[in-house]
Amino acid sequence: MKANLIKSSCHCGTLKLEINAEPPTFLTNCNCSICQRYGSLHAYFHPDEVKILTKPNTTQEYSWGDKGLAFVRCGDCGCYSYWRSLDPKFTDRMGVNARLFTNLEIDKIRTRHFDGANSWKYID
Ligand SMILES: [Zn+2]
Numbered sequence: 001m002k003a004n005l006i007k008s009s010c011h012c013g014t015l016k017l018e019i020n021a022e023p024p025t026f027l028t029n030c031n032c033s034i035c036q037r038y039g040s041l042h043a044y045f046h047p048d049e050v051k052i053l054t055k056p057n058t059t060q061e062y063s064w065g066d067k068g069l070a071f072v073r074c075g076d077c078g079c080y081s082y083w084r085s086l087d088p089k090f091t092d093r094m095g096v097n098a099r100l101f102t103n104l105e106i107d108k109i110r111t112r113h114f115d116g117a118n119s120w121k122y123i124d
């Protein structure tokens with residue numbers, strides 16, 4: 001267990017995360033059709049590192065296209081919290097929206113630009 005858990009909360013507090021990992025070395029600002037709309041900044045973790053604290057039937061999920069990812073948001077205040085894989089072959093990573101972190105100053109973490117709209121590569 002790390003000294004400090006990274007904590008995340010939606011606006012109303014219904015959907016919280018506790019992440020048992022080192023702070024991310026960078027955050028990903030992606031220009032794909034969903035990330036640009038959410039305004040999200042993603043940090044990536046192994047799903048085993050992320051404890052999801054919420055009550056049953058309080059979250060909503062959105063998925064589209066090939067339905068490889070589900071984007072999970074609070075059903076009450078609507079804040080987008082994380083994506084999880086729906087692909088059984090891709091289980092070692094999840095994306096967490098660092099905008100909802102409550103105990104990390106994300107402005108001090110490097111932001112990388114990811115061209116999810118076109119080349120699917122980092123462009124910085
Ligand atoms: Zn909420």
